[in-house]
Amino acid sequence: MNEMEFFIDYSRCIGCKACVQACEECDTHRGVSMIHLETIMRPDSVQTAPQVCMHCEDPICAQVCPADAIKKTPDGVVQSSLKPRCIGCSNCVLACPFGVPKYRAEINQMMKCDMCYDRTSVGKRPMCATVCPSGALTYTTRENIERTRQGLAINEWQFGGEVVRTKVNVLVPRSVECIDVGLEQLGVTHTNEYDVAALLSGD
């Protein structure tokens, strides 16, 4: 098992946006960044989370595409939309459970992360996972991850009744087997876990 894989460890992310800045330097889409860096709830916390395309085993974006413009390579990478086919309908944008594809009006086409196919196909690591200074984004072998990380690399997500398996792995505490994505309305749900005033009062 020496195959290179993509791993995300959200707990390592420091929100520096090196990934965002480097993504737009990639040759196939220079000037356009495909990775998203989410600021979770800045009033409450400095938590951030990078979002690459997770490359679903059964990609919903491709399923809902009426023009059959989204293809998966034999090695499991879900490609960006094919220019001659994409009709810019945004079905994929709406359907993706991870919010990855973005419709670009100026070219009337959906574009998204293809895990730097141009780089990985010539033995390089994806740009974001190369520059990431915290190791939140890593492209390496599973063996290496198991040797160097305490967390467990899993790739199964539960969205309501839907189970999604992805090519990209996420590092989670050892007790977790599947990531259950519950509904949480950002800006409404608040946490005091990172409230400095609460820490100071000894709460």
Add this chain to the structure above:
Amino acid sequence: MAKLPIDIVDLVRQFGPSLNRVPITGWSSDVEPDRVVKTHCCFCGQQCGIQLKVKDNRVIGFEPWEDFPFNQGRLCPKGVKRYMQDEHPDRLKAPLMRKEGTGFVPVSWDEAMDKVVSEIRRIQSTYGNDAFALIGGASLTNEKAYLMGKFARVAVRTANIDYNGRLCMVSAGVASKKVFGLDRSANPWSDIPKAKAILAAGSNVAECSPITTNYFWQARENGAKIIILDPRMTPIARNADLYIPVRSGGDIGVFNGMLHIMIERGWIDREFLAQHTTGWDQVEESLRKYTPEYAAKIAGVPASMIVRAADIWGPAETSFLLHARGLEHHSKGVQNCMAAMNLVLATGRIGREGCGYAMITGQGNGQGGREHGQKCDQLPGGRDIENPEHRKYIAEVWGVPEASIPRKGLTFIPILEAIHAGKIKGMLSICCNPMVSLPNNSWVREAFEKLEFFCTIDFFLSEAGRYADVVLAGSLMEEDEGTTTNVEGRVIHHRKAVDPPADARVDWKIICDLAARLGAGDKFSYNSPAEMFEELRVASKGGPNDYYGITWERVDREYGVFWPCPSLDHPGTPRLYEGGKFAHPDGKAHMQPIEWRPAAEEPDTEYPIILTTGRVVSQYLSGSQTRRIGALVDQYPQPLCEIHPLLASKLGIAEGDFVTVESRRGSVTVRANVVKTIRPDTVFVPYHWPLERAANNMTVRNIDPMSNIPEYKICAVRVKKATEPHDAISELEMQAGGVR
């Protein structure tokens, strides 16, 4: 005549900062570079390896350099977008002369240099040699730092040369020399992941030294516990094992309190202390009163946090302590650092694998820039300018009479004081933008306005450059060659990628040309930076910071060489103090008892809130380079005032409101960022911006008596809700000092 020749708005129109958003070849992907140059990022002391893509003598992009061991391809956003400073519309391409009412006009090099030399001569013959001051910078290469020191002593013959490292980490340097006997991080970064306890104080690692993040997280994967001290919950603090929201300037409370507990619990390595240190008895005596409760009052945190910190640090098998500006930027900065060092020494955990100490230098060549003579009290190789032996050795290397080398001069803030007092009348600066980076901005501006002559060597017209009579168009890092010394003490090689554009010149040629015109040409007849390095090797030989065994060839072959390296067959010294052998003549570490004392200006009824300042990840220092890079400006376009909701609601301030933050010295009007991640008694404003957005309008110019570092990290302010400002400065683009 150091006054603005025209209105600021007109200067901004002409010289920026404006934003470069697109590579010179456009965003098209089919441009193949002619070559790829392995070099280093210029934007902080980590000095990450990076490759610059070059086509037709222009930098067109970057590629990670995965073989360089320190960062293995990792970069922060500044490194990624660094190449956008090349081919920039604001780039200075010819010498400029101030013209009243017009601004700046391009002139020939002869005209510019004649003016500079005649003004140096006029001022020195009228007021004395020391009436002309030089200011250098810690983003210069080792070769240029060495050159500036020699230029001051041999060509200009002034005692008054200092540099902007004085604003950076000098407290750590002074403390290190006093306690360990040498001014350098004690360990290579490869020791961090081997430590079982990590304590980082006053260091926003995630934003100011992002590459270090991975070393921290890797330590934790290996079982380490991480303790962070900071008034703000920064990204590294969020996932630390213990985050201590210390009151700015209260760190000594935490350190002494921890040691007090460690003594009680027997977590002190008394055998190590007896064999390898002096002063422990006095330290122990001084710690008696630092009960957790007493310490907690100083630190402004619950006593239980200090106990927990001691529980983690005390019994740890291995440990690594790091600090940065949050400890150092205080009028007791040296004391803060020495108190931290006591934690390291008391456990005997230094000088072996996974056990050590480091200061995280901030500027590009924060380490090397402070070693070779551009400090007012120093000669090359970390030698002491007042030491007769040291003076004699350097006089021989330079081929000058020992008596001709000036004595110790003034440090940066006292230089400004001497300008105010009318004792210093002229100044030449390189690699420094004091109009953003010095505290108490209006006082700094008044000093500039009192200068009879000011010259700056720069590649962009910085906010300070606007006050110049002559601007000499110099070089970017990638337009010249040389070495720097990274945060670990590793000497590395910056390779030249391109030539300076048009009529701009590499910095060292400008300085050597000035030296020649001042009559010292024979001492500055270098043909290349490599020749300067050869001289630096000899000049440092036998000194504390010994580079003699380091050659550029070795640096390239070995991915850098750690000083001290006294001979060509010496492997270099990644880890200092092995076997408990410290750098003092007695071989011991000299521990100092530390008493906490208040800051120069603590909050009071009139100004009841603490202001602390710092950086954001997308900007570098005074922003003269990074406020010109569109992608970096977009990431954090203007300074915000971080304020806790408890304090904000008391003041009637909501997220996004304009607020005026005001001290006894000045104010800024910026938007509020209401966040729970800061102490409710403290507000934070980052310092990278100029004019009415300069955090340094508010800060105090009080300095540490030993290191002379200014107290950037604490002063007293009041905060009130404001209306959106619409004056001419506020209407400028945000990177120029405007506000939206």
